Amino acid sequence: MPQKKTKDENILIIDSKTMFLKRALEKLLSEKDIKKSQYQQLKRACETALTSITKDIQTSRISESSILPSTDQQSINAEKYFLPFELACTSNHPRMVDTSLDCLQKLLLHGHLLGSIADPIDPSKLLIDRIVSTICMCFRGVQTEEQVELQIIKALLTIMTSQVIEIHQRSVLQIIKTCFNIYLTSRSKINEATAQGSLSQMLNGIFSKMEQKMVFLNERRKQYQEDSTIITSNNIDQENVSTIVNEILDELVERICYDEATQKTKDTTLSTNEIIEDTQATQEEFHNGRSRNGLDSQSTSDPSSTKSTMSNSLSADELSADNSFKNAYYVFRALCKLSDRDIKDKTNTDPKTNLDLKSRIFSLRLIMQILQTSGPIFRSSEDFLYIIKTYLCVSLSRNGVSSIPELFEMALFNFVELLDKFKSYLKIQIEVLFREIFLTILETSTSSFRHKWLVIQTLAKISADAQIIVDLFINYDCSMRSANIFERLVIVLSRAAQGRQADELGCSPTEEHNLRMKGLECLVSILKCMVEWSNNLYVNPHLQSNLGPDSKPLHDNNYDQDSGRSSSGYVGNGIRRTDSSGSINSYHSNSGLSSESSKNVIDFELVRQRKELFEKGIDLFNQNSKKGLSYLYEKNLLNNEPEDIAQFFHSYQDILDKTIIGDCLGNEDNHFKQIMYAYVDQLDFTNMEFLAALRKFLSGFRLPGEAQKIDRLMEKFAARFCECNSHLEIFASADTAYVLAYSVIMLTTDLHSKNVKKKMTKEQYIKMNRGINESRDLPEEFLSKIYDEIENEEIKLKVTTLRRGANTVGATGTKESMLSIIHFPCSYTIAFKKLFDYFYFP
Structure with a gap:
């Protein structure tokens, strides 16, 4: 019965394959235009494939009487008949392309077409790469028919979400690019929304798969190290046994020599070399005996065999994880570059008609999604941090000064995500974005009301998190080399709450009132944060809280080197709450500081005082070098060396x-x-x-x-x-x-x-x-x-x-x-x- 069941299942698999293939080929041959001269190659390929499928069906029926069916034919069927569908996709005939894409999508969906074999045309690549290229080439820009666009999206989404199809960086980027272009240029709102949703699903799959495989690989490595340690300890035990045996044999040899020398027997010709040779022979027999015993049980307990098997398995896991990591890396880098793409027609500020602008906005939206759903591997990887520093922060700095509200808003959203999840690594970048762009927009009278409103809404989110407020003060206002971000933030919000620039904005009285109220809400949120932290310090000083490791106020040379700009991260983690996650929406706690932490808080106050003196010295130096240096000498902020x-x-x-x-x-x-x-x-x-x-x-x-x-x-x-x-x-x-x-x-x-x-x-x-x-x-x-x-x-x-x-x-x-x-x-x-x-x- 089990054999019969397996046989029936395999027959069903063959039938489902042939059903998809045969119907699609027959549909292609039924097209009237296939008789035209430009489609003769396609016609011959379809007829050849259909004939071959008929022979395969007959062969499978003949083999039904065998006990076990052959699996070779099943594994090559789909790849064998790819050529006619490739020709149909390149024919630019809408109905033929639609039929071909529909069949390919079904074969991919049901696992009949994996493309894991080498490409017959280019053996250096896999067939799946050729399949992806063929599907993507069906998209011809704005001239592509709506139904074909939809079939392209379905086929590409099937490949990206498949659990058995493995694709590499070039094909992944080609898929993302094609769906991205369909979103930009499609004339159908349905296809545009479908492309957007498909891209979102693809990105979630790419980065979640990367996280899962990297976590799994780390666990395997940890297990491999533990098992290696056990194997090493077993080897050490074997060495200990060998050492004991050697000691016993040496003692035995010494006794024999002593007995022969004292008893003066006839056998006095035994030399020392012969004794050593006998001893070595005995040891070799011992080791050979153990070795033979080990060989007999090698399949179950040989250490080298186990280690080799684990190493091979780990190598396969490493290759798979490396491929997933590279897929995520190149996709994220491509999106960051797209978010800073040049806008050729700068006079057109309508995202619906300006494709360059639409591309920027959509790229930033996808990046925000990646940042929001990012896992621990993404947030701690130096490779992704490099992309954020090199590409994304530059993009945000340029989009942050854009006069187009939609682009500016997306830049703000991404900035909030960076501040929420990556502030420990982006000290300099966050300072520049705060100081040069967002706070400046609120201060400048020429900024529009829309821009000011978006900024103050973002500041309201930031001000609601006590941890971020304290981190800003500790890492910037208490750092000798950083701008006073917290102080400037409070001053800017107070001016917005007073409505000093309302007349210059050209806004209605209602908008002016809303702007002032929002500024006042931000100030109240900051005051609540200060009250909370003051309660933590003085009401309950016996509870523990973490303080950043690099919290010493000054260097030995009386100026702050630890907060230098050579480091891209925060000086320290600032004052941390025991239950704080550092997120924008984190809950507030009532944990206090220990007496040791209280001393460190006093150190921060001293740093703040010295920073004010230092800033005065800098101002004096920029006016008169001798006066400035003398002032710094006098205040013990600089040595006269x-x-x-x-x-x-x-x-x-x-x-x-x-x-x-x-x-x-x-x-x-x-x-x-x-x-x-x-x-x-x-x-x-x-x-x-x-x-x-x-x-x-x-x-x-x-x-x-x-x-x-x-x-x-x-x-x-x-x-x-x-x-x-x-x-x-x-x-x-x-x-x-x-x-x-x-x-x-x-x-x-x-x-x-x-x-x-x-x-x-x-x-x-x-x-x-x-x-x-x-x-x-x-x-x-x-x-x-x-x-x-x-x-x-x-x-x-x-x-x-x-x-x-x-x-x-x-x-x-x-x-x-x-x-x-x-x-x-x-x-x-x-x-x-x-x-x-x-x-x-x-």
């Missing part, structure tokens, strides 16, 4: 006036010379190209206008570059690098200064640098490359003036501009004269 001051210039170059830094470094005073030497020595130019090193050197300050100051800086730079790249043979000495650095600065001014009418040519630049390498010439290719790079990209300095003192917290924030490294006409003239004084050019 050249190395510490140089590190101070490096660490805070984003908020220090770079022109004043350049004046300090070029100062002829001996103390400032030592600072300049330490500043350059702290730069690492190892394995850097000359021009890249020069750009790095000039990025931290602005060259002064005096030729003597420039001379000292270039001389030290050349010496440091040659020191870091002593293996380079292109420069005979540091003097060559010094003169070349001068010529690069002159070339920059010559090519990019508006005052220079006649620009230097490449031949003139190469001729100008002849003989500077100790009477020898530098390679023309080297100088030509420098000329091309300077011509294409001027050496510019990003000047940032960030005033963060107590009186300027509510200001607009950062003012940035791009300035040339040299803009003084006198510097240009003196530099040329200096170079001619060094060398004679014929």
Whole structure:
């Protein structure tokens, strides 16, 4: 009976396959247009396939009398007859394409077509990749018929949701791209909604499968390690047994030797070597005996066999998990890139007619879905975090300044998700988005009411979470190198609640009232958070709460290094509640702080006080360097050592006036010379190209206008570059690098200064640098490359003036501009004269 049941099941499988295939082929052959000349190849393929199917049916009927049916024919049937459906899909005939896609979808759905074999045309790929390409090629943009679009979506969704079909990155991206384009260009609202829902379901499947397989793989690895530990311990036990046997045998040999020597028997010819050989033979017999016993039971208890089997299984799991991870990685990266896609027609702000704009908005919506449903693997993976930092945050910064409300709103939604789930890794990015975009929109009078309303609604969600509010204060307002986000947030909300800019918004009285009320609600929420935390601190001080590990207020050099911008994450986790998940909608707790944590809270207060003094010192420095440095010395915020001051210039170059830094470094005073030497020595130019090193050197300050100051800086730079790249043979000495650095600065001014009418040519630049390498010439290719790079990209300095003192917290924030490294006409003239004084050019 079991054999008969299995036989019947296999016959049913064959019948279902042949039913789908035969009906589809007959339907294709019944088309009137198939008799046309352009469809002759398709007609022949259908007839051949139909004939072959008939033979297979007859063969299967003949084999019914056998005890066990053959399974070879069942596994190749669907793949064998793929060609006619491929030709039908490429025919561009609507009814033929529809019939072909419908049959392929049914075969894929019921597991008859897996595509797991090699592609006959391209053996380097699988047949499923060819199937996916064939289905996707049926979409021809806006010219595609609605019914064909629907069949494409059904077939692709079947592949993506199948539990037995394995597809790889290229095919996955092709499927996502096709459904995405159908959503953008379909003329049918039903198909558009179907494509949107299908994409949502596909993304859920991709990322949930990635999470499941990675968790399963981690469990298998853990089990593998535990089993390996057990096997190792068993091997150790075997070694212990062997050691005991060796000791017994050695003792036995010693006794035999002692007996033979004392009893003086006739057999006195036994040498030591023979005794050792006998002993080794005995040990080998022992080990051989154990080995044979082990071989007899190898199938059940051999350690190496078990380890090998587990390793092979783990390798298969690793390959499957790696494929799922790569699928998720490339899909997420593609969506992040699409969210920053250029909009060609910027005058058209209607997402319904502007496909580029519609693509951006839809990409951000899909990204938000991924972030909302992200699991622990996604949130902790460095690869996905890299995409978020490199692509998504840049996209949000650009979409966050868009005048199109729909695009701006999606950028806000994604920002909330990042703040909710990824704030521990995105300290700098969150600060920039807060400071430069969202808070600035509320402060600026030119922002529309719609934009202000969207921002203040987002701030209302953020303000409702006490944990986020405290994290903002701890990680920004109590960090020496960060802007006062919390303080500025409160000031901006208070201004919105007072309605100072309501008249300039051009809104109705009702809208003005709603904006003021929402601002007041945000302030009340923040006050509730403060009351809650004050109760935690003083009402019940005996309960425990977690404090971030990097919470010490100052570095040993009296300025904050732990909160540096070299780290992309938070300084610490801030003050954490024991039951807080850190989410926007997390519940509030009544847990308090221990006495030790209370001391750390006092440390944060001290940091805040020192930060106010530090900001005042920065403001004084940006006005007068000597007064600013003296103030920082006096308040014990900076040591009066050249190395510490140089590190101070490096660490805070984003908020220090770079022109004043350049004046300090070029100062002829001996103390400032030592600072300049330490500043350059702290730069690492190892394995850097000359021009890249020069750009790095000039990025931290602005060259002064005096030729003597420039001379000292270039001389030290050349010496440091040659020191870091002593293996380079292109420069005979540091003097060559010094003169070349001068010529690069002159070339920059010559090519990019508006005052220079006649620009230097490449031949003139190469001729100008002849003989500077100790009477020898530098390679023309080297100088030509420098000329091309300077011509294409001027050496510019990003000047940032960030005033963060107590009186300027509510200001607009950062003012940035791009300035040339040299803009003084006198510097240009003196530099040329200096170079001619060094060398004679014929």
